[in-house]
Amino acid sequence: MIIDRTRLASLMQREQERFVHDHPKSKALFERAGKSLLAGVPMNWMRKWAGAFPPFVREAQGAHFFDVDGNRYIDLCLGDTGAMTGHSPFATVKAVEEQVRRGITFMLPVEDAIFVGEELQKRFGLQYWQFALTATDANRFSIRLARKITRRPKILVFNWCYHGTVDETFITLQADGTTSARRGNVGPPVDPSVTTKVVEFNDLPALERALALGDVACVLAEPAMTNVGIVHPQPGFHSALRDLTRKYGTLLIIDETHTICAGPGGYTRAEKLDPDVVVFGKPIGGGVPGAAYGFTADVAHRISANDNLEDCDVGGIGGTLAGNALSLAAMRATLANILTQDAFDHMIPMAERWTTGVQQAIVEFDLPWHVTRLGCRAEYLFASAPPKNGTAAHDAMDFELERFVHLYCMNRGILLTPFHNMALMSPATSKEDIDHHSRVFREAAKELAG
Secondary structure, X not given: OOOOHHHHHHHHHHHHHHHHHHOHHHHHHHHHHOOOOHHHOOOHHHHHOOOOOOOOEEEEXXXXXXXXXXXXXXXXXXXXXXXXOOEOOHHHHHHHHHHHHHOOOOOOOOHHHHHHHXXXXXXXXXXXXXXXXXHHHHHHHHHHHHHHHHOOOEEEEEOOOOOOOOHHHOEEEOOOOOEEEOOOOOOOOOOHHHOEEEEOOOOHHHHHHHHOOOOEEEEEXXXXXXXXXXXXXXXXXXXXXXXXXXXOOOEEEEEOOOHHHHOOOHHHHHOOOOOOEEEEOHHHHOOOOOEEEEEOHHHHHHHHHOOOHHHOOOOOOOOOOOOOHHHHHHHHHHHHHOOOHHHHHHHHHHHHHHHHHXXXXXXXXXXXXXXXXXXXXXXXXXXXXXXXXXXXXXXXXXXXXXXXXXXXXXXXXXXXXXXXXXXXXXXXXXXXXXXXXXXXXXXXXXHHHO
């Protein structure tokens, strides 16, 4: 079925009018914000919400939030994974409240750091850990360390990947095999081909050709791509990726920041991967900024072998607030009480239920779309078959259609991720929440089908 674009535009106009009508206080705040905040928002990408302006949040708890106009939402965005624990989980809130009274940041260690390091050892199997405030920073620091110990200049990523705001990763593979700065790359410091090689996910021959020259310090990869739609690895991909990186002396960094949705130890533990470095951010602190990056004993030894105490504070790794006491208290409480196996035993069936509801509507209205899932994360793409690489996933995106579905859901009390069609489950997400989305998605599909 081909979507009638004239009909789509008409439906979008109707939904925009409804949104503006239902959000007068958010509209007033947005207009006020325009006088002091660039584009009227505290962070540039908040402009991308599908409404004429973003709804301003009043309060959130568990799987729901209220905006300043009193509208209640089922939150399936959950801070794009940052609030995957649910909003303000009790154990994290309690730990944060207690730590705030004891002190927030010291530039000195606290016992919570040891607990978190030991817990991450158990979950991911890597022996040594360090902390940052964001997964972006953890990725940057890991790349720097990889370059240091391999003495190689380049990294390798997969086409249409996303690893936060790491400069080296904003690169795209062109159809003719050349590379260029990714569309939207703001002020790249250098041509990214100077720092980075890029190949398609699941393309093992291309990966080997890129590594064979011996100039790649590390491969930085999500174990399944998530930020261009979910792209699963093909059978045998990860064992071959591990074999090839070892063959050519390249370190393997696995970024679990989104794929923690696969379970308490992310995709690494669920699929028994064997990386040299793991990065984990976003939900680790239950919404409090924090991230961790861990190394095998061999990598840690190689890092320490040439460490210079005099220069260890000015090497481009770390930060004044990294490893602060408040973040670590939040991490300890979150890992011990919220991101547990019991929580995933609830969240993953909720994602399965969501996937079933979406699939039923796709079939009923004969839409050329598909839905896929990774742990407690699920998503639909506007293509009939699941993509095998980033290019196929990117080409299946439809910006106008995405914005309509997002706004249609938002007007009916459901928040999806603004960047694509991702839904995430929290420990507080209920069957009733999922079934409401299924009904709303079916209504949207029916309207689009005419």
